[in-house]
Amino acid sequence: MKKIILMLSILLASCTKDFQEINTDPNGTPVALPQQLLPPALVSTLSYNMLRNRNFNNELMQVTVDLGDAEGKVFRYDYRATWADYLYNGWYSELTNFKDIYKIASQELNYNKSYMGISLICQSWIYSMLTDTYGDVPYFESNLAKDSAIYEPRFDKQKDIYLDIFKKLEEANTLLTTGTAISGGDPVYSGNVQKWRKFGNSLYLRLLLRISGKAEVSDSCIAKFKDIVETNAAKYPIMASNDESAILRWTGIGPYSSPYLSVREQDFKAPGLGSFFIDHLASWNDPRIDIPTYGSNGINRWGIAPYSGSYQGIPSGYSPGDNPIKKSYFYSNTSTSSLMTEPLTGMIMNYAELKFILAEAAAKGWIGGSAETYYNDGALSSITQWIPTWPMDIKTFLSAADIEWVESETLDQKMEKIHLQKYYALFLEDMEQWFEYRRTGHPLLPKGPGLKNGGIMPARMTYPVYVQSTNPTNYKLAVAGQGSDVISTQVWWQKP
Numbered sequence: 001m002k003k004i005i006l007m008l009s010i011l012l013a014s015c016t017k018d019f020q021e022i023n024t025d026p027n028g029t030p031v032a033l034p035q036q037l038l039p040p041a042l043v044s045t046l047s048y049n050m051l052r053n054r055n056f057n058n059e060l061m062q063v064t065v066d067l068g069d070a071e072g073k074v075f076r077y078d079y080r081a082t083w084a085d086y087l088y089n090g091w092y093s094e095l096t097n098f099k100d101i102y103k104i105a106s107q108e109l110n111y112n113k114s115y116m117g118i119s120l121i122c123q124s125w126i127y128s129m130l131t132d133t134y135g136d137v138p139y140f141e142s143n144l145a146k147d148s149a150i151y152e153p154r155f156d157k158q159k160d161i162y163l164d165i166f167k168k169l170e171e172a173n174t175l176l177t178t179g180t181a182i183s184g185g186d187p188v189y190s191g192n193v194q195k196w197r198k199f200g201n202s203l204y205l206r207l208l209l210r211i212s213g214k215a216e217v218s219d220s221c222i223a224k225f226k227d228i229v230e231t232n233a234a235k236y237p238i239m240a241s242n243d244e245s246a247i248l249r250w251t252g253i254g255p256y257s258s259p260y261l262s263v264r265e266q267d268f269k270a271p272g273l274g275s276f277f278i279d280h281l282a283s284w285n286d287p288r289i290d291i292p293t294y295g296s297n298g299i300n301r302w303g304i305a306p307y308s309g310s311y312q313g314i315p316s317g318y319s320p321g322d323n324p325i326k327k328s329y330f331y332s333n334t335s336t337s338s339l340m341t342e343p344l345t346g347m348i349m350n351y352a353e354l355k356f357i358l359a360e361a362a363a364k365g366w367i368g369g370s371a372e373t374y375y376n377d378g379a380l381s382s383i384t385q386w387i388p389t390w391p392m393d394i395k396t397f398l399s400a401a402d403i404e405w406v407e408s409e410t411l412d413q414k415m416e417k418i419h420l421q422k423y424y425a426l427f428l429e430d431m432e433q434w435f436e437y438r439r440t441g442h443p444l445l446p447k448g449p450g451l452k453n454g455g456i457m458p459a460r461m462t463y464p465v466y467v468q469s470t471n472p473t474n475y476k477l478a479v480a481g482q483g484s485d486v487i488s489t490q491v492w493w494q495k496p
Contacts, residue, residue, distance in 0.1 A: 047090075096146075112182065120172040152473065166207070199348070202239045230367055247344060275446075288387065298336075303331045362374055419436065423443050
């Protein structure tokens with residue numbers, strides 16, 4: 001059965017001719033209603049995100065270290081081509097479902113502006129992850145085999161993809177302004193259309209910031225950022241609290257069981273925690289790893305096992321043959337509490353991330369307001385997302401940990417502070433830690449002697465190998481325009 005599902009995903013993503021005949025997934029057919037399509041599409045997308053966050057993003061970003069000297073260890077930047085297929089196939093398959101939601105909701109019988117707006121936000125979210133992961137990808141002609149008989153879609157430039165995503169988010173904001181009620185099928189916001197609108201505009205700010213370093217679009221990105229946050233804030237509402245974070249909470253009821261439960265328990269707890277990830281938390285006395293005060297059943301809020309009475313990690317990128325001992329790790333469900341069943345792991349975008357986005361913009365002078373206040377609010381929200389009753393004053397906590405805001409520091413020093421805290425706010429959010437590191441170079445990750453790829457963080461995933469045979473002409477054009485299909489080729493927004 002798994003082989004059949006994988007084959008369907010491959011055919012769908014590559015838009016080959018067989019897709020038109022084989023795609024009979026009820027989640028992707030126009031006979032279903034938007035409220036029937038939305039939940040499984042969200043659950044499936046988050047399943048792809050969470051599993052690759054766990055075994056790809058976390059390894060690159062030194063959250064975990066999959067111990068061993070075998071080939072293909074991601075923490076060493078030892079990339080294998082087989083890594084490419086899973087997200088590419090999965091994300092394109094779910095785009096079909098989200099596009100069907102828009103199409104069905106725009107028809108007279110089922111006309112609903114809110115479902116149309118939600119569809120556009122979800123499409124924008126997935127397309128942004130696709131292009132940030134691979135670079136130039138099929139966009140304008142993707143997922144059109146069924147309706148337009150386009151079986152070999154062209155690859156579009158990342159710049160063009162981003163500019164059209166912004167159009168989608170503008171349209172979504174307009175559609176959701178009416179507040180048209182939706183009739184269920186919303187596992188993220190339980191039918192609260194205004195919260196979807198706030199998420200869409202917060203996502204807009206994330207993506208404006210993502211490409212703001214490119215000179216050709218920088219001025220327009222900064223102007224639009226200011227327009228959303230200040231000039232026309234009433235027109236573009238954004239998240240205002242942790243309660244408005246975009247999270248699909250895994251209740252364990254019906255289809256809402258965590259994708260982590262598909263991982264064998266011995267595999268879930270196998271990687272050791274990276275020193276970079278755990279050492280900061282330990283030195284700060286971070287409440288998220290505090291057992292006696294904020295834990296339950298002898299386990300802290302993030303389900304991390306101590307080692308010899310303290311929290312210790314493994315240096316990532318260690319030399320082959322060093323054979324370090326696994327120390328702290330994530331508990332599996334053999335314990336009474338773990339991330340495997342944690343409701344909050346279905347992260348799409350949280351409020352703390354938005355605050356750090358605003359802190360960076362304020363530090364750079366794009367918007368008014370205090371960068372320090374945004375920074376402090378982000379750090380507080382990052383903690384209280386997990387421990388709502390945490391009583392400590394955030395300034396006192398940051399000062400005791402020696403990570404308080406210092407206005408006299410350089411912009412680069414401020415960026416390091418913002419992005420170190422953002423690193424923990426982005427914990428569990430698809431590939432966002434990796435995307436932001438590639439954009440900013442922050443937080444500063446130690447470089448172990450055992451790294452491959454010249455010790456340089458991979459800049460992208462390669463395209464799936466089968467694309468070379470199913471869409472050869474457009475594949476070759478994409479490589480000719482973007483650069484060699486290797487992990488060291490930078491995507492458009494990374495290039496100087």
